[in-house]
Amino acid sequence: xxxxxxxxxxxxxxxxxxxxxxxxQVLITSWVVIALxxxxxxxxxRNLQTIPTGLQNFIEYVLEFIRDLTRTQMGEEEYRPWxxxxxxxxxxxxxxxxxxxxxxxxxxxLPHGELAAPTNDINTTVALAxxxxxxxxxAGLHKRGFSYFGKYIQPTPVLLPINILEDFTKPLSLSFRLxxxxxADELVVAVLVSLVPLIVPxxxxxxxxxxxxxxxxxxxxxxxxxxxxxxxxxx
Amino acid sequence: MRSISEIFAPLSYWVSAAGIxxxxxxxxxxxxxLILVLSILFYYGKGVLISLLxxxxxxxxxxxxxxxxxxTEATEKLQKARIRLQQAEIKADEIRISGLAQMDKERQDLVxxxxxxxxxxxxxxxxxxxxxKQRAIEQVRQQVSRLASQRALESLNSRMTNQLHMQLIDxxxxxxxxxxxx
Numbered sequence: 001x002x003x004x005x006x007x008x009x010x011x012x013x014x015x016x017x018x019x020x021x022x023x024x025q026v027l028i029t030s031w032v033v034i035a036l037x038x039x040x041x042x043x044x045x046r047n048l049q050t051i052p053t054g055l056q057n058f059i060e061y062v063l064e065f066i067r068d069l070t071r072t073q074m075g076e077e078e079y080r081p082w083x084x085x086x087x088x089x090x091x092x093x094x095x096x097x098x099x100x101x102x103x104x105x106x107x108x109x110l111p112h113g114e115l116a117a118p119t120n121d122i123n124t125t126v127a128l129a130x131x132x133x134x135x136x137x138x139a140g141l142h143k144r145g146f147s148y149f150g151k152y153i154q155p156t157p158v159l160l161p162i163n164i165l166e167d168f169t170k171p172l173s174l175s176f177r178l179x180x181x182x183x184a185d186e187l188v189v190a191v192l193v194s195l196v197p198l199i200v201p202x203x204x205x206x207x208x209x210x211x212x213x214x215x216x217x218x219x220x221x222x223x224x225x226x227x228x229x230x231x232x233x234x235x
Numbered sequence: 236m237r238s239i240s241e242i243f244a245p246l247s248y249w250v251s252a253a254g255i256x257x258x259x260x261x262x263x264x265x266x267x268x269l270i271l272v273l274s275i276l277f278y279y280g281k282g283v284l285i286s287l288l289x290x291x292x293x294x295x296x297x298x299x300x301x302x303x304x305x306x307t308e309a310t311e312k313l314q315k316a317r318i319r320l321q322q323a324e325i326k327a328d329e330i331r332i333s334g335l336a337q338m339d340k341e342r343q344d345l346v347x348x349x350x351x352x353x354x355x356x357x358x359x360x361x362x363x364x365x366x367x368k369q370r371a372i373e374q375v376r377q378q379v380s381r382l383a384s385q386r387a388l389e390s391l392n393s394r395m396t397n398q399l400h401m402q403l404i405d406x407x408x409x410x411x412x413x414x415x416x417x
Contacts, residue, residue, distance in 0.1 A: 205269075
């Protein structure tokens with residue numbers, strides 16, 4: 001059992017699809033997350049009523065939360081088109097993290113690797129961070145045209161190298177923050193379980209739930225903040 | 236799993252070909268801890284979530300009910316205001332009509348008064364004219380009688396002799412005697 005746990009440190013064996021290597025276990029868990037996120041609204045928006053009850057009330061609450069988040073970061077005029085993007089970021093990261101922590105993935109045993117949260121793979125988090133990067137670039141260019149590149153010289157041209165560096169460190173920090181948090185939580189829980197299988201890992205798992213939720217919120221908030229910052233122009 | 240397409244193959248073939256198996260070791264799959272965590276989550280989270288959602292639902296229904304009440308109130312007030320507007324219009328028409336009538340009447344009164352004044356002045360003018368005419372006629376008559384008596388006196392003075400005078404006196408005495416005898 002010990003060796004099995006430590007196998008997490010091995011590079012997961014990639015498998016071939018035509019000429020592209022894929023990590024199938026991340027794909028499987030990602031598909032489960034996608035299925036959950038599609039099924040939930042479909043089920044909840046049957047029988048829409050003016051005064052919401054039950055599941056409709058819940059997802060309306062989630063939608064209001066995301067909308068508030070976006071509105072806080074981007075201001076009143078231009079937040080509306082970005083709510084779906086920020087909502088997707090937040091919900092996918094949140095459901096990924098919590099599904100990895102709560103669902104008993106280890107029931108299904110794969111010959112190579114194991115199933116866990118899809119965000120414990122650097123590929124997933126880097127993909128999300130690059131999406132955010134592309135999004136805020138698009139937002140800035142769409143809103144301000146080529147004068148968007150003037151932001152590199154704000155407030156003084158001396159800061160030009162730092163501003164350029166910022167464009168690389170933003171996705172880097174986003175991806176590594178999420179990846180590090182989720183993977184570390186999984187590793188700690190695994191180590192604790194290998195030491196004391198029963199009650200002791202529970203507080204760590206609860207803390208893991210809490211921090212993974214915070215990480216989802218942080219990723220979404222930062223994405224919204226970057227987009228808002230690139231749209232607002234210089235002061 | 237040699238390729239992703241094999242995932243869509245029948246499950247048994249997939250399982251046997253790829254070596255996927257169901258792990259039933261409780262400790263390995265952390266089932267007990269997971270159940271514990273899930274139960275704690277549900278136990279505490281359910282209360283919070285349900286109260287939150289109920290709050291939201293109640294707020295929404297209150298807001299909707301308030302909005303509907305204010306809507307009915309507003310339509311009622313609109314109705315009442317319309318009725319009052321109609322009444323006010325009718326009254327305004329009445330006032331206007333009576334005002335016009337009064338104006339006509341007053342104009343008529345003024346015209347009548349002017350006519351009366353005119354007639355009065357005309358009468359007084361006629362009276363004055365008549366009075367003056369009478370006076371002039373009186374004066375003329377007086378003048379004529381004076382002239383006539385003056386001439387009679389002159390002719391009498393020129394023709395009178397003593398004898399004629401004595402005959403005249405005897406005639407007048409005889410007439411007076413006959414009158415006293417009647």
